[in-house]
Amino acid sequence: MFRLWVRIFQDNHMLKDICIADDREDTRTHKVFHALEEACYHFDLGKPIWLDKTITEFKRHNKARFTQDNFIESIDFDYLEIQIIEED
Numbered sequence: 001m002f003r004l005w006v007r008i009f010q011d012n013h014m015l016k017d018i019c020i021a022d023d024r025e026d027t028r029t030h031k032v033f034h035a036l037e038e039a040c041y042h043f044d045l046g047k048p049i050w051l052d053k054t055i056t057e058f059k060r061h062n063k064a065r066f067t068q069d070n071f072i073e074s075i076d077f078d079y080l081e082i083q084i085i086e087e088d
Contacts (some may be wrong), residue, residue: 002031003086006039008079018042019085028087032058036082046073048080058082 007017020035041045047065048054058064063083068075 001086001088002028003084004039005083006034006036006043006075006084007081007083008043009079009081012078015077016043023088026038030083032084033078039082043080045075045080046071 002022004020004022005017008015018039021036022031022035024031037047048070048088049072051070054066054070057071059060064079066079066080066082070080
């Protein structure tokens with residue numbers, strides 16, 4: 001089972017969160033992209049852009065933050081954070 005925790009923060013307070021589970025036979029990368037897409041749909045957000053610093057942070061910590069720099073449209077929060085909490 002693969003689970004990704006997606007949270008939205010404003011002023012260091014969590015506003016919203018969702019945990020996306022994925023038990024399909026697929027690569028880790030595809031599972032992350034699919035879960036992030038599903039969370040953005042749930043929160044009614046555009047998909048963020050993976051910048052080099054985001055990719056590096058995610059590879060190192062299994063956790064990444066998407067700020068205004070990662071979104072094309074304006075966002076009304078400080079950042080969206082993703083974290084892998086379970087991997088098979």
